[in-house]
Amino acid sequence: MRTSKWLAVLVVSVTLVACLGAAATSAPLSGKLEIFSWWAGDEGPALQALIELYEKQHPGVQVINSTVTGGAGVNAKAVLKTRMLGGEPPDTFQVHAGQELIGTWVVAGRMEDLSDLYAKEGWKSAFPEGLLKLLSTDRGIWSVPVNIHRSNVLWYVPDNLKKWGVKVPATWDEFLAIAPTLKAKGIVPLALGENWTASHLWESVALACLGKDKWEALWQGKLSWKSPEVVGAWKTFGKVLEYTNQDAPSLSWQQATDMVVKGQAAFNVMGDWAAGYMATTLKLQPGKDFGWAPAPGTSGVFMMLSDSFGLPVGAPHRENTLAWLRMLGSKEAQDTFNPLKGSISARVDSDLSKYNAYLQSAAKDWRTNAIVGSLVHGVVANERFMNDFATVMEIFLNSRNPEAAANAAQAIAIQAGIGR
Amino acid sequence: MRSRRDQIMAILVVLPSLALLAVFVYGFIAQTVYISLTDWGQGAALALKPEIHFVGAYNYRELFTGFLNVRFRQDLVNMVFFTVMFVAASLALGLFLATMLDQRIRGEAVFRTIFLFPMSLSFIVTGTIWRWLLQPRGGVNVLPSLVGLPPASFLWLSSRDQVLQFNWQTLPYFVVLGAALVLVAWGLWSAARRRFRAAALTGLPGLVLLAWALAGGATQLQTLPFQEPHGFNLALIGVVIAATWQMSGYTMALYLAGLRTIPDELREAARVDGASTLQVYRYVELPLLAPITWSAIIVLGHIALKIFDLVFAMAGPDNAPTSVPAILMFLTTFRGNELAKGASIAVILLVMVSLLIVPYLLASFRTGRA
Numbered sequence: 008m009r010t011s012k013w014l015a016v017l018v019v020s021v022t023l024v025a026c027l028g029a030a031a032t033s034a035p036l037s038g039k040l041e042i043f044s045w046w047a048g049d050e051g052p053a054l055q056a057l058i059e060l061y062e063k064q065h066p067g068v069q070v071i072n073s074t075v076t077g078g079a080g081v082n083a084k085a086v087l088k089t090r091m092l093g094g095e096p097p098d099t100f101q102v103h104a105g106q107e108l109i110g111t112w113v114v115a116g117r118m119e120d121l122s123d124l125y126a127k128e129g130w131k132s133a134f135p136e137g138l139l140k141l142l143s144t145d146r147g148i149w150s151v152p153v154n155i156h157r158s159n160v161l162w163y164v165p166d167n168l169k170k171w172g173v174k175v176p177a178t179w180d181e182f183l184a185i186a187p188t189l190k191a192k193g194i195v196p197l198a199l200g201e202n203w204t205a206s207h208l209w210e211s212v213a214l215a216c217l218g219k220d221k222w223e224a225l226w227q228g229k230l231s232w233k234s235p236e237v238v239g240a241w242k243t244f245g246k247v248l249e250y251t252n253q254d255a256p257s258l259s260w261q262q263a264t265d266m267v268v269k270g271q272a273a274f275n276v277m278g279d280w281a282a283g284y285m286a287t288t289l290k291l292q293p294g295k296d297f298g299w300a301p302a303p304g305t306s307g308v309f310m311m312l313s314d315s316f317g318l319p320v321g322a323p324h325r326e327n328t329l330a331w332l333r334m335l336g337s338k339e340a341q342d343t344f345n346p347l348k349g350s351i352s353a354r355v356d357s358d359l360s361k362y363n364a365y366l367q368s369a370a371k372d373w374r375t376n377a378i379v380g381s382l383v384h385g386v387v388a389n390e391r392f393m394n395d396f397a398t399v400m401e402i403f404l405n406s407r408n409p410e411a412a413a414n415a416a417q418a419i420a421i422q423a424g425i426g427r
Numbered sequence: 428m429r430s431r432r433d434q435i436m437a438i439l440v441v442l443p444s445l446a447l448l449a450v451f452v453y454g455f456i457a458q459t460v461y462i463s464l465t466d467w468g469q470g471a472a473l474a475l476k477p478e479i480h481f482v483g484a485y486n487y488r489e490l491f492t493g494f495l496n497v498r499f500r501q502d503l504v505n506m507v508f509f510t511v512m513f514v515a516a517s518l519a520l521g522l523f524l525a526t527m528l529d530q531r532i533r534g535e536a537v538f539r540t541i542f543l544f545p546m547s548l549s550f551i552v553t554g555t556i557w558r559w560l561l562q563p564r565g566g567v568n569v570l571p572s573l574v575g576l577p578p579a580s581f582l583w584l585s586s587r588d589q590v591l592q593f594n595w596q597t598l599p600y601f602v603v604l605g606a607a608l609v610l611v612a613w614g615l616w617s618a619a620r621r622r623f624r625a626a627a628l629t630g631l632p633g634l635v636l637l638a639w640a641l642a643g644g645a646t647q648l649q650t651l652p653f654q655e656p657h658g659f660n661l662a663l664i665g666v667v668i669a670a671t672w673q674m675s676g677y678t679m680a681l682y683l684a685g686l687r688t689i690p691d692e693l694r695e696a697a698r699v700d701g702a703s704t705l706q707v708y709r710y711v712e713l714p715l716l717a718p719i720t721w722s723a724i725i726v727l728g729h730i731a732l733k734i735f736d737l738v739f740a741m742a743g744p745d746n747a748p749t750s751v752p753a754i755l756m757f758l759t760t761f762r763g764n765e766l767a768k769g770a771s772i773a774v775i776l777l778v779m780v781s782l783l784i785v786p787y788l789l790a791s792f793r794t795g796r797a
Contacts, residue, residue: 081744081758081761081762084761084762085757085761085762088473088761088764091473092473094475111472111473111764112473114470114471114474115471115472115473115474115475115477116471116474116475117473117474117475201743201745201746202743202745202746202747203745253563253580253582254563254564254582254585255585256582256584256585256746256748257561257562257563257582257583257584257585390762390763390764391468391763391764391765393762393763394758394759394762394763394764394765395495395763397745397758398495398497398498401497401498401747402497404587405587415494415495418494418495419495422495424470
């Protein structure tokens with residue numbers, strides 16, 4: 008039949024053109040790609056897996072892995088800032104998604120908008136809406152998240168709780184009710200570590216006291232720090248601190264987790280990298296040797312933080328960076344990186360069979376819970392506020408005065424332009 | 428007589444290093460001072476062309492009187508206490524070790540090496556080791572349990588206990604009072620040496636200042652509208668111990684070299700005059716070691732004022748009880764993006780170190796010419 012013949016020719020030629028077009032867009036990349044991060048040590052293998060995946064996809068590109076370690080990223084950020092100020096940006100750099108990126112680099116006009124990439128790759132439906140809101144401003148979307156960690160998690164050892172006859176508290180009031188009994192038995196009710204872990208605990212307590220909507224209002228500048236709700240959060244925080252260990256400032260977060268594992272303490276509020284520490288480093292079995300719950304009073308809310316990569320203006324190998332970002336957002340890359348890093352994929356369609364029991368439960372919450380951003384880990388406030396918040400925490404730890412802390416926090420919120 | 432050609436050669440040879448110093452030391456000092464007088468750090472601080480306005484001494488005023496900068500003031504107090512205690516401890520321990528080693532004991536070279544060795548470590552290594560030793564649940568705190576006592580529970584690096592507290596509001600008053608007393612004392616000293624012009628130049632303004640301070644004029648210099656206690660944080664003791672452990676070997680070496688240069692004839696002469704061993708030590712050896720003490724104070728003092736790495740390694744960036752201005756400068760500048768405020772802290776540090784070093788340089792310059 009004539010028509011079918013013509014149809015066949017048409018199909019063949021369309022396919023050919025499509026193939027050619029595809030070949031044209033994926034012309035082999037060459038040159039270099041410098042990736043700047045603070046991932047070494049425990050997190051090194053996860054980054055290495057991503058780099059290997061990239062090299063397989065783009066064999067012509069030489070990847071330079073620039074890491075600056077130490078100080079939970081403080082050192083890396085200092086080096087990055089001097090490089091950017093000196094007009095020598097890397098091709099792409101690790102940065103906490105949200106205001107840590109936006110408040111420093113986006114307002115400075117140093118990042119390229121990635122909206123086109125998001126549209127082309129269909130990421131607007133692959134990532135939850137709450138996440139997209141935190142990554143964007145009204146002028147664009149600024150980075151590609153590689154992982155998601157949860158900040159508001161309460162850790163414990165199920166057998167120990169049974170032995171001591173306490174239940175996992177669902178609210179801070181419940182916690183304050185059982186804490187004296189634990190203390191009477193010589194057990195630290197809540198294990199705490201150095202300064203930043205106190206701030207980390209604060210954000211879980213504040214989220215519980217304020218609830219999702221007021222937490223968001225606080226960062227949009229619509230709720231004053233001097234309001235009774237926020238002062239109340241500081242008051243609750245002060246009461247909770249009464250039941251933490253004396254030597255907290257000398258301990259790392261791992262040592263605070265160890266106290267729970269060893270049965271010296273009942274609970275610990277820490278981000279879910281603690282699950283990675285207990286499962287991988289301490290070889291404990293999630294669900295049996297250690298258990299978890301949302302931090303008291305924050306059930307149904309997922310306080311997230313995320314490492315992400317963006318495209319700096321003036322990156323020397325822009326095309327290579329775009330290919331890197333395209334890969335990072337893909338299901339394959341996310342499911343390669345995250346089981347190793349001990350975090351979950353930012354995508355809602357990740358392959359859960361690759362993750363352990365804790366991460367599967369976190370991923371389920373990620374898809375169903377309301378999403379809010381973390382303060383300590385750079386999502387909701389800019390770097391200036393975060394830096395000065397350490398001083399506010401110091402004022403509170405010294406004076407134990409909720410009003411003084413609230414006043415100081417309001418003053419730095421104004422100075423740092425929160426919600427502007 | 429030196430030829431003209433030699434002089435030109437000399438200038439040419441020195442010129443490159445002069446040019447490098449001019450740019451990389453003095454140029455950058457000037458730039459930092461300029462930045463400290465601006466408001467760089469608002470909004471888009473890291474833009475290619477950030478908006479920067481000249482604000483005069485605003486940053487300095489904020490640091491000393493703004494209620495959010497309480498950490499800077501405590502850090503400054505920490506730094507002063509740390510410097511005084513560390514220098515004093517290093518000098519005392521170094522002098523003690525040197526005196527012991529000077530007794531011509533056996534195996535002196537071995538001991539000398541042992542005591543000098545910590546100096547070859549970097550402060551980061553020292554800090555890491557001492558952080559482990561000073562863990563509240565381990566290290567030195569469990570030492571008492573070796574002899575059957577309960578373990579100590581002192582929070583070496585994080586205790587919030589303070590001694591020697593004073594109110595920051597009263598500081599300007601005591602500074603004025605101290606300056607007045609120094610001037611008066613200098614004036615009296617000059618008068619005693621019959622240098623009456625110098626005595627009048629220092630003593631009279633000193634007396635006027637003293638009268639003004641005592642009459643209550645200086646109490647109006649209050650910088651803060653509220654009381655703010657600062658003092659010596661006990662948590663700093665751990666840092667002092669670590670720093671002394673590292674640097675007392677250095678003062679020992681200096682003192683030992685000093686003791687060896689004292690000619691035996693002097694000691695013998697003193698003994699012939701009937702001086703006891705202690706008297707020889709007190710009236711012959713110690714006075715001759717004074718110049719060594721001065722140079723050790725200068726060297727250790729400027730290390731202590733600028734200390735950063737040791738504290739960073741021992742207690743991390745956010746441990747306020749042991750924090751010092753150098754750490755605060757790093758955090759303010761590179762974490763908080765407040766570049767102007769960071770520059771102000773840097774300038775204050777520079778001024779404090781200069782207060783220590785410039786008189787020393789002037790003095791050695793003068794003796795050099797003489």
